[in-house]
Amino acid sequence: MSRSALVGNVTAMLEDAGFVVSDRCAIRPKSFDVAARRGEDLILVKILGNIDAFNEATGHEMRRLGTYLQATPLVIGLRSRDEDLKPDVVYFRHGVPVFSPDTAYNLFIENVPPLIYAAPGGLYVNIDGDLLADEREDRDWSLGRLANELGVSRRTVSKYEDGMNASVEIAMALQELFDAPLTNPVDVLEGADDVHETEATPDDPEADPDDEQVVTVLTRAGYRVHPTVRSPFKAVSRDEEDVGEEVLLTGHSEFTKTAEKRARIMSSISRVTRTQSVYVVDRAKRDSVDGTALVEREELEQFRHADDLRDVIRERAEREEAA
Secondary structure, three states, X not given: OOHHHHXXXXXXXXXXXXXXXXXXXXXXXXXXOEEEEEOOEEEEXXXXXXXXXXXXXXXXXXXXXXXXXXXXXXXXXXXXXXXXXXXOEEEEEOOEEEEOHHHHHHHHOOOOOOOEEEEOOEEEEEEOHHHHHHHHHHOOOOHHHHHHHHOOOHHHHHHXXXXXXXXXXXXXXXXXXXXXXXXXXXXXXXXXXXXXXXXXXXXXXXXXXXXXXXXXXXXXXXXXXXXXXXXXXXEEEEEOOOOOOOEEEEEEOOOOHHHHHHHHHHHHHHHHHOOEEXXXXXXXXXXXXXXXXXXXXXXHOOOOOHHHXXXXXXXXXXXXXXX
């Protein structure tokens, strides 16, 4: 299957699951392919045939964007090396959850979350320690008795009851012993970190020297600016004085055909992520592109407060809608 067909299939599946999906980010470099929202769940999705193409720099960018946009970064892929990804198993690459389209279908369409995650050493599940302890005590089994049944140490059983995860083999043995489900699913959208320890969100990259003026003006106006290097936009900016911390996607370049395409993609992403978008250009002959406001560089210099820029963005987007 071609990557384009795979992207189309995953996008259609997300739409069938009730997600509003952005246009595909068809301009390189790109850390994600689509943004999608269902209710309060916002995901940024990278779609790959072979997940080995997902590198550290892209993983770091997706994790930063997840933090800035309050979204979950995900990779949906078919295989790793020459092996297909196993169904209903969550893998991790550079701190980002990865799973197959079948797993995505079960999660988003069937509302059946995966139970298993891959980590160094094999496949694991999240044991419900409290429930395990209750089941053991109901049978009046000691820690030692259960340890003997499982072929592990007494200390290991104690750790399971304290919340340590177990191998798939141990989980199956427990289910056979107690005839009860003792595992918790991997909550991909909320709690993936509970089963996979990752380092803190990677630091922001340095801003492109060509964007320093834009960054300076936004900072002076009260925004905290987070530069990006692999996204359709150059930065994600948050109004630090706004209670809701309104988010602004920012682009900057000469207004070329490519810039117009970027602005359109930014508009689509903004609608899904519930943010605003602005593209700073040297000269503009129009107010906006599909809702992304165009602001000339010299005009930007005049803004002293985030409210002023926000008002201009809204006015220009509304003006285009009314035209």
